[in-house]
Amino acid sequence: MTSTKLFNTEQPGASKRSGFSTEGYKLGKRVNVSLYYFCLIIFSLIILIPFYWLVKSALSNQEQILKSPPIYFPNPTLENFGILSEQVPLVRFITNSLIFSIFSALISVFISFLAAYAFARIQIKGSGLLQLLLVLSMSLPEIALIIPLYRILALLKMLDSLVGLILVLSSVLAPFTVWVLISFIKQVPYEIEEAAIIDGASILQVIFQIVMPVTAPGLVTMLVINFINGWNNLLYPLTFASTEKAKTLSVGITYIFFARAPWGLPWNLVSTLGITMVIPVVILVMFSQRAIVAGLTRGAIK
Amino acid sequence: MQDSALTKDRASSRWERRRIITFAALVAPVFIFRLITAAYPILNTIWLSFTNMSMLNQTNEFVGFANYVQMTKDPAVRSGIGFTVGYVLVSTALQLVLGLLVALMLNASYRGRGFGRAVNLIPWAIPTIVAAYAFRWLLDDQFGLIPQWIFQITGHRPVIFISPFGAQSAVILVNVWKNVPFMAIIFLAGLQGVPLDLYEAAKVDGSNTWQRFWYITLPLVMPLVVTMSLFFVVWQLANFDLVYGLTYGGPGTATVTLALRIFQEGMLFYKFGYASAISVALLLLVGLVGLIGLVINRKVEINL
Numbered sequence: 001m002t003s004t005k006l007f008n009t010e011q012p013g014a015s016k017r018s019g020f021s022t023e024g025y026k027l028g029k030r031v032n033v034s035l036y037y038f039c040l041i042i043f044s045l046i047i048l049i050p051f052y053w054l055v056k057s058a059l060s061n062q063e064q065i066l067k068s069p070p071i072y073f074p075n076p077t078l079e080n081f082g083i084l085s086e087q088v089p090l091v092r093f094i095t096n097s098l099i100f101s102i103f104s105a106l107i108s109v110f111i112s113f114l115a116a117y118a119f120a121r122i123q124i125k126g127s128g129l130l131q132l133l134l135v136l137s138m139s140l141p142e143i144a145l146i147i148p149l150y151r152i153l154a155l156l157k158m159l160d161s162l163v164g165l166i167l168v169l170s171s172v173l174a175p176f177t178v179w180v181l182i183s184f185i186k187q188v189p190y191e192i193e194e195a196a197i198i199d200g201a202s203i204l205q206v207i208f209q210i211v212m213p214v215t216a217p218g219l220v221t222m223l224v225i226n227f228i229n230g231w232n233n234l235l236y237p238l239t240f241a242s243t244e245k246a247k248t249l250s251v252g253i254t255y256i257f258f259a260r261a262p263w264g265l266p267w268n269l270v271s272t273l274g275i276t277m278v279i280p281v282v283i284l285v286m287f288s289q290r291a292i293v294a295g296l297t298r299g300a301i302k
Numbered sequence: 303m304q305d306s307a308l309t310k311d312r313a314s315s316r317w318e319r320r321r322i323i324t325f326a327a328l329v330a331p332v333f334i335f336r337l338i339t340a341a342y343p344i345l346n347t348i349w350l351s352f353t354n355m356s357m358l359n360q361t362n363e364f365v366g367f368a369n370y371v372q373m374t375k376d377p378a379v380r381s382g383i384g385f386t387v388g389y390v391l392v393s394t395a396l397q398l399v400l401g402l403l404v405a406l407m408l409n410a411s412y413r414g415r416g417f418g419r420a421v422n423l424i425p426w427a428i429p430t431i432v433a434a435y436a437f438r439w440l441l442d443d444q445f446g447l448i449p450q451w452i453f454q455i456t457g458h459r460p461v462i463f464i465s466p467f468g469a470q471s472a473v474i475l476v477n478v479w480k481n482v483p484f485m486a487i488i489f490l491a492g493l494q495g496v497p498l499d500l501y502e503a504a505k506v507d508g509s510n511t512w513q514r515f516w517y518i519t520l521p522l523v524m525p526l527v528v529t530m531s532l533f534f535v536v537w538q539l540a541n542f543d544l545v546y547g548l549t550y551g552g553p554g555t556a557t558v559t560l561a562l563r564i565f566q567e568g569m570l571f572y573k574f575g576y577a578s579a580i581s582v583a584l585l586l587l588v589g590l591v592g593l594i595g596l597v598i599n600r601k602v603e604i605n606l
Contacts, residue, residue, distance in 0.1 A: 032410075039407050040418050046479070047421050050436040053447055057439065068445055069454075111331040118328035122321055130329065137340045141540030141588055143561040144581035147350060147568050148343035171335035178332060203324050232429035234543045239569050250431050254547070257435060267439050274432040281427045289420050292427075296484070297491035 054278070057271035065268045080272040087259070087269070088252050089244050094276070096162060097248040100237070101230030103166045105223045108173040109181075113219065115174075116181035117207050121190070131182075138175040146239055153240055160242045168236055173226045180298045184218030185211060221295035224288050228281050249277050344585075350578035357572035369579035378551075379580060382558045385470065387587070389559070390538045393477045394531050400478065401485025401530075402523070406515075408486065409493045419490075422483045430480060434547025437476045438463075466556030469549045473557050477544055485530060492526040493519065528602050532595030536588050560584045 057065055059076040084090055119131055149168060150159070158164030193206050201209075212219070234250040241247045253273045256266060285292065351369055355362040373379050408418050425433065440447050443461040453459040462468040496519060504514050542561040545551060551558035551566075560580055568577030 033412050036407060036410050036412050037414070039403075040414060043404065043407065043418065044421050047424055047483075049447070050433070050440055050479075051424075053440050054432075054436050066445055069450055070445060070447060111335065115329040115332040118325045122325045122328075124322055124325050127325070130333070134332070134336065137336050139536050139588065139592065140340055140344060141561070141581075141584055143540050143542050143564050144347055144584050145340065145343035146564070147574050147578055147581070148346035149339060150569075151346075151574075152338065152343070167335070168339055171339040174332045174335060203328075228427055232427075232431075234429070234431045234546070239565070250429055253431060253435065257547070264444075265439075267442070267445075270435050270439065274435055277432050278428050281429075282424060285423045285427045286420060289423055292423065293419075293487055293491075296487055 051278070054271045054274050057268050058275045060268055062266075062268055066264075080268050084256070084269050084272050088255060088273075090252070090273075090276075092244055093247060093249045093252040096237075096244075096246060097231060097250070097277075099162055100165055100169070100233075100248055101227045103162075104169040104173060104230040105226035107166065107170040108177050108226050109219055109222050111170070112174050112177035112181055112222070113212070113215075114207070116178045116185055117211060119178065120182045120185040121193070131178075134175045134178060138179075142172060142235060146235070150239060159240055160246050162246050165236050165240055165246055168240070169230055169233060173229055177222050177226060180222055180295055181215070181218055183298050184215045188214050217291065218295070218298075221288070221291040224284060224292060225295050228284065231277070231281060249273065253277065347578045347581050347585075350574055351582045353575045353578075355574040355578075356576075357574065362575075365575070369576050372576065373579055373583065378555045378558050379560070379563055379583075381555050382560050382563045382580075383583070383587070385557060386539060386559045386561075389470065389474050389477070389557075390535055393474050393481070393538060394534050396474070396478045397482050397485045397534060398527060398531055400482045402489050402527075404482060404486035405489035405493055408490055422486055424483070425480050426483045426487070430541075430543035431547045433476060433480050434544050437472065437479075438548055441472060463549060464553055466553060469553055469557050473545060473548055476548055477538065477541070480544070481534070481538075485534065488526065488530055489523060492523045496522050525599075525602055528595070528599050532592070532599065535591050535595070539588055539591065540584065560587070 056072070056074060058080055059078075060071065060074040061077050061079060064071050064074045081090075115134075119127060153159045153164045153168070156164070158167070188211065193210055196206050196210055232250065233248075234254075237246065237248040237251045238254065241251060253270060256269050256273055259266070352364055352366060353362055354365045354368070404422065408415060408422060441449065441462045443449055443459065443463065449459050449462065460468065462472055500518050501514055504518060509517075540561050541559070542565060545557055545559050545562050546565070549557040551562050560583065564577050564580050564584065567573045567580060
């Protein structure tokens with residue numbers, strides 16, 4: 001519902017056709033449209049060329065990659081995946097990345113949903129101040145907190161563990177998630193909840209049986225956004241994970257990069273791992289483009 | 303919000319107390335998380351910056367402002383502050399202009415716009431570290447695609463990561479590539495909020511496209527521009543992944559950012575005290591930008 005509201009932009013075309021179209025105006029419009037296409041093509045090329053380069057390098061062998069001028073369309077080979085899984089515990093990294101991002105998304109959305117409900121529906125003194133504090137905590141640079149976090153995790157025996165990583169990231173993702181979910185909840189009419197409360201429903205029943213189903217689109221949106229954030233996160237696994245027990249793909253790719261071979265950097269392997277990391281998020285984006293945009297803009301525009 | 307909640311009901315003190323308890327119970331998880339992983343760490347960072355805590359030297363004493371004095375003499379930190387500020391300002395300016403242009407392109411109506419919008423999300427969605435390596439490889443002086451094309455056109459093969467200027471430009475360009483889409487998404491939503499009758503009225507009055515952009519679109523998205531630049535500046539000041547992957551601070555210390563320096567001192571050399579002092583410098587920088595942003599924000603609001 002939200003996404004349709006934000007993005008039904010059929011208006012310009014529709015209204016343009018309705019009367020102002022003199023000959024000169026039409027011509028101007030045609031020129032305009034081809035200008036748009038020209039820009040769109042340039043824009044898409046700038047965005048897609050790095051991907052072409054990654055895919056091409058991932059499908060080339062070591063010899064094909066070190067050619068100047070480059071081979072634009074190599075004989076595709078999948079041998080890099082084999083070499084890669086010999087050099088790093090690829091399956092382990094993928095599993096860790098999935099566990100890290102899925103659980104961070106679930107936990108952050110769950111706790112944020114509870115808080116967002118309180119902020120949206122229960123008016124008490126100081127609620128505004130708490131919201132402000134939450135938003136301010138979002139602007140703290142993560143890197144500036146990394147040393148105390150390291151020490152806290154060490155104290156809790158959670159260094160080098162996925163649990164520690166998940167807890168830290170869930171907390172980091174929470175403020176933005178609360179912020180977005182508040183606006184999703186406020187959009188739901190209060191009457192149904194009110195009726196349920198009068199009928200004697202408990203607060204948890206109201207939240208989980210009435211509010212959760214109707215705000216499901218918002219929750220899914222934030223799950224997707226937070227999953228992507230977790231999948232892409234480098235800082236926490238890089239600083240807190242010391243063995244392959246908790247290392248993720250993002251740390252794995254820095255390994256490959258820093259493991260210099262005699263002939264230079266193993267770009268075919270870096271590219272292969274890069275593609276492995278990119279494909280899931282690109283698929284996710286293609287399927288939930290509107291939901292993601294709705295969530296991101298909710299955070300920025302009240 | 304107005305018709306909200308339990309306010310309508312009798313304000314008996316028992317009811318009131320129950321509401322407060324419910325509220326507290328619901329926000330407690332998030333706030334406990336934030337207390338442990340944000341509030342305490344920030345205070346702890348400030349405290350540590352006055353100590354010489356080091357995991358390797360096994361020291362942990364109060365040293366006053368010694369770390370800060372050392373910092374002013376540390377060439378890597380000094381150039382780090384300069385480059386951090388410079389790259390963030392240049393990046394943000396470019397992102398604002400290009401973000402608005404991309405948003406205008408994605409807001410116009412023509413077939414294929416949906417494709418553009420989908421493509422636009424990709425740089426936002428992919429891991430920064432992968433983008434950094436992809437461009438490092440794309441710009442590789444021997445086998446990279448871009449230097450090859452430049453060579454074919456000009457007959458001269460640029461060596462990007464050897465020169466400070468080349469490396470610094472690369473950091474800025476990749477940063478712009480990665481973040482313009484996000485800026486464009488926000489601007490697009492802002493553009494869609496501009497009432498269409500304004501354009502129609504202006505069209506009837508005989509305005510041209512440029513005038514409509516300058517006198518209607520721009521003033522209306524201006525508050526958004528200010529908010530977004532503030533957000534982007536604060537956020538990019540602390541960015542770590544990009545420089546870590548693309549240049550690792552090189553050549554020399556030409557592209558060292560404060561974030562990278564904190565990571566190196568803290569997590570590679572385990573000088574917790576010194577790294578904390580740099581963290582405090584970064585925090586002050588973020589706070590300063592926040593203040594400036596708030597002042598500008600207020601001015602823009604008044605002008606409207």
